[in-house]
Amino acid sequence: MRHHRFLCGPLLVAAALLTAPHRAAAHEGHQHAHATACKTTALACASVATGAFAPDGTFWVTWTAGGRVSAAHSADLGKTFAKPVTLPAMPLPLDDGPDARPKIAFGPDGRIAITFATRDAKYNGHAYIVRSSDGGNTFSTPQPITSGSPSQRFEAVAFDRDGRAFAAWIDKRNVAAAKAKGEPYAGAALAFAWDDKPGGHLEAATIARDNTCECCRIAVAFAGPGKPVVMFRNIFDGGIRDHAVMTFSDDGKPGPLYRVSDDDAKIDACPHQGPSLSIGGDGTYHATWFALGRNLKGVYYAHSENGGKTFSTPMRIGDPGKQTSRPYVLAAGDDVYLAYKSFDGSKTDIELMTSRDSGKTWSAPRSVAETDNASDHPVLIANGKSAYLSWMSPKQGYKLIPLEPQS
Amino acid sequence: MARTRTAVIALALSWIALQPAYAENVPHPFDNTSWQALLGTHKGRPVIVHFWGFSCGNCMVELKDWGTFAKAHPDAVIAFVNWDRRGADSARITSALDKAGLGSVQSYVLANGFEEKLRFAVDHDWMGELPYTRLIAGDGTATTFSGAADFTKLSQWLDGQGQR
Numbered sequence: 378m379r380h381h382r383f384l385c386g387p388l389l390v391a392a393a394l395l396t397a398p399h400r401a402a403a404h405e406g407h408q409h410a411h412a413t414a415c416k417t418t419a420l421a422c423a424s425v426a427t428g429a430f431a432p433d434g435t436f437w438v439t440w441t442a443g444g445r446v447s448a449a450h451s452a453d454l455g456k457t458f459a460k461p462v463t464l465p466a467m468p469l470p471l472d473d474g475p476d477a478r479p480k481i482a483f484g485p486d487g488r489i490a491i492t493f494a495t496r497d498a499k500y501n502g503h504a505y506i507v508r509s510s511d512g513g514n515t516f517s518t519p520q521p522i523t524s525g526s527p528s529q530r531f532e533a534v535a536f537d538r539d540g541r542a543f544a545a546w547i548d549k550r551n552v553a554a555a556k557a558k559g560e561p562y563a564g565a566a567l568a569f570a571w572d573d574k575p576g577g578h579l580e581a582a583t584i585a586r587d588n589t590c591e592c593c594r595i596a597v598a599f600a601g602p603g604k605p606v607v608m609f610r611n612i613f614d615g616g617i618r619d620h621a622v623m624t625f626s627d628d629g630k631p632g633p634l635y636r637v638s639d640d641d642a643k644i645d646a647c648p649h650q651g652p653s654l655s656i657g658g659d660g661t662y663h664a665t666w667f668a669l670g671r672n673l674k675g676v677y678y679a680h681s682e683n684g685g686k687t688f689s690t691p692m693r694i695g696d697p698g699k700q701t702s703r704p705y706v707l708a709a710g711d712d713v714y715l716a717y718k719s720f721d722g723s724k725t726d727i728e729l730m731t732s733r734d735s736g737k738t739w740s741a742p743r744s745v746a747e748t749d750n751a752s753d754h755p756v757l758i759a760n761g762k763s764a765y766l767s768w769m770s771p772k773q774g775y776k777l778i779p780l781e782p783q784s
Numbered sequence: 785m786a787r788t789r790t791a792v793i794a795l796a797l798s799w800i801a802l803q804p805a806y807a808e809n810v811p812h813p814f815d816n817t818s819w820q821a822l823l824g825t826h827k828g829r830p831v832i833v834h835f836w837g838f839s840c841g842n843c844m845v846e847l848k849d850w851g852t853f854a855k856a857h858p859d860a861v862i863a864f865v866n867w868d869r870r871g872a873d874s875a876r877i878t879s880a881l882d883k884a885g886l887g888s889v890q891s892y893v894l895a896n897g898f899e900e901k902l903r904f905a906v907d908h909d910w911m912g913e914l915p916y917t918r919l920i921a922g923d924g925t926a927t928t929f930s931g932a933a934d935f936t937k938l939s940q941w942l943d944g945q946g947q948r
Contacts, residue, residue: 424870473870474839475912498876500839591841646913646931647840669913669930700904702911720900722908751898 415771418443418463425478425753426775428455428767430760432483437513438767438775439479439491441471446479446493450513455777462516464507469495472502475649476531476594478753484536487512488576492522492532492544502530504546510576523570523582526550531651533597535605540575543605545597551587564612565591569605571629585623585631588612594651600660603627606685608637608654608664618642620652620666622685635685638677640670650702655757657708661735664688665704665715676701676717680736695719695728695742703754708735710762712782715739716755724749727768731782740783748773809887811877813895814865819905822863822890823920830945831861831920832938835906837868838876840914846932851885853935860942863890867914871896921945 415422423440430436436455439448449461471477472494479493489509494502505519522532528549536542548568555562567586570579590610600606604625611621611634620637637652652666662681668674668691677691695701695717704717713732718725719742726744745766746755752770757780759765766778812818823831834850836843854862864881866872877893894902903910907928910916917929919941927941 475869498838500841592839644913644931645842646915647837647842648911648913649839650912667911669911698908700900700908700911718900720904722904723901725900749898751896751900 416443418445418447420775423769423775426769427478427480427756428758428777429481429483430758434760436777437481439481441479444471446471446491448481448491464519467495467519469497469503472496472530476651480534482534482536484540484542486540488536488540489513490534490542492534494530494532501528501549504529504532506534522546522579527553531594533595535597535599538602541572542579543569543571544579545569545595545607547589547591547595548582548584551584563588563616565589567607567609586611586634590618592647592649596652596654598654598656600624600656600684603629606654606656606662608652610651616643618644619670622662624685637664637688638679638691639672640668641672642668642670644669653705655706655708657713657735659735663706663708663713663736665706667702676704678706678715705755705757707757707759707764709759709764714757714764714780716757716766718755725752727755727766729780733782745778745780746776809878809881809891811866811874811891811893814892814902815895818892826861828922829861830922830942831863833863833865833918835865835867835914835916837866837914838872839868842932843915846915847880847884849935853938854886854889857942863892865892867894869899
């Protein structure tokens with residue numbers, strides 16, 4: 378692995394400038410959090426928050442606080458926000474599992490989709506989609522992402538270039554069907570649906586793959602127009618919970634399933650840590666995941682230069698003694714960014730590695746944020762060729778931190 | 785009429801009084817001090833600490849097997865720590881454990897706060913997967929079961945500790 382010297386001075390200054398307003402907001406959140414009464418829907422009270430950029434460069438963040446999902450946009454990289462939109466209260470509580478979060482996706486022509494899930498007492502999920510077709514001035518009421526299913530969790534939505542939304546999620550309709558017949562069924566299933574037309578509605582769901590892990594987030598990225606790629610924890614023969622990718626063909630149908638890595642995760646456990654996938658402009662698949670196997674254990678990265686058929690030898694990420702977790706990968710411009718959590722016994726760092734050669738070699742990791750209290754998972758987002766860390770900690774508030782590749 | 789009302793109230797009160805299992809087994813918050821306190825209280829004795837969650841299907845499937853195990857080893861020190869993030873409902877924990885025959889185990893619920901730190905204190909290598917079981921021998925030696933428990937091995941471990 379090639380290591381580079383750090384180029385962090387200007388970046389830290391930029392980060393300080395950009396995050397200064399958030400520190401003020403964070404202070405407010407800190408007060409709320411300590412009063413254990415931070416129950417409003419304000420961003421400062423959020424437990425999880427997900428940032429994203431619209432095609433016009435407007436920054437958006439969606440979060441859960443006070444039992445509701447809200448979203449707000451900012452024209453100045455999060456220094457100030459327009460009045461938040463708070464979605465209607467739902468009949469069931471929001472999914473608060475370790476890998477659940479509201480998400481926001483953008484399509485052409487002002488199309489926006491916010492997705493989230495509620496859950497019942499048995500952790501059956503109920504995923505919803507909320508849409509805007511006017512750049513976020515107005516939003517629809519939450520619509521179920523599908524029908525005829527007792528549970529949908531870890532929904533992931535992305536827009537195709539033509540403006541149709543593609544949704545994928547972990548679905549339990551076939552679990553219920555098997556149970557009704559008294560047959561065994563391992564895990565759950567990967568389901569998907571496309572919009573019937575740009576600006577339309579999601580069509581009926583299709584099961585892309587039976588027997589996938591039921592308790593981890595999934596990742597969706599586009600390999601090209603009409604070609605979403607889904608990465609998820611599959612259940613291979615023998616109950617092996619290793620990761621796989623599935624690239625959709627030009628007709629929008631799921632292609633063959635390819636194994637990302639032979640972790641040999643023979644374990645009847647919920648890792649509660651799903652993968653992250655990003656596809657570079659050169660078509661390289663960048664994958665990172667948490668392994669809990671007999672061959673591999675920890676956080677790993679690998680890339681594929683042949684559309685996911687084969688992946689590079691998995692590269693161990695982070696210090697094994699520091700509870701490395703929650704990896705997230707982003708290809709932006711010519712660079713690849715990989716962030717993860719690291720805990721040393723007293724504080725959590727968000728560490729960042731970057732690659733300037735499409736994942737072949739990586740910089741040494743360095744900390745780009747830290748906290749001595751609870752925090753959300755790191756999320757990496759792009760505004761064109763620029764990369765940012767989107768991160769939330771109740772003590773410090775929401776942070777949008779600009780990132781630079783390290784030379 | 786008044787007599788009937790009094791009788792109903794008396795019956796209700798006696799029903800409430802007959803619910804000691806629920807009253808006794810309200811889960812304690814599992815915070816910064818809990819792990820050491822748990823081990824310290826039972827120093828010299830083997831302790832089985834099982835981490836579980838409603839968010840974990842495998843945990844719920846094996847809960848009744850844990851109930852059978854606890855019944856077969858009435859003298860064993862067994863603690864159940866609910867590790868659902870952002871706090872599970874205490875009444876639901878008590879009800880689920882009681883239903884599985886685990887009404888007498890020591891029950892804890894993950895306190896709100898710095899989950900990473902609490903987990904690190906339990907085991908530096910624990911990545912948060914559930915179910916997860918930590919066996920602490922009388923001499924302090926720790927053994928870990930990540931994933932569903934193997935009750936045969938668990939019994940063997942306990943037998944090796946001089947507990948039945």
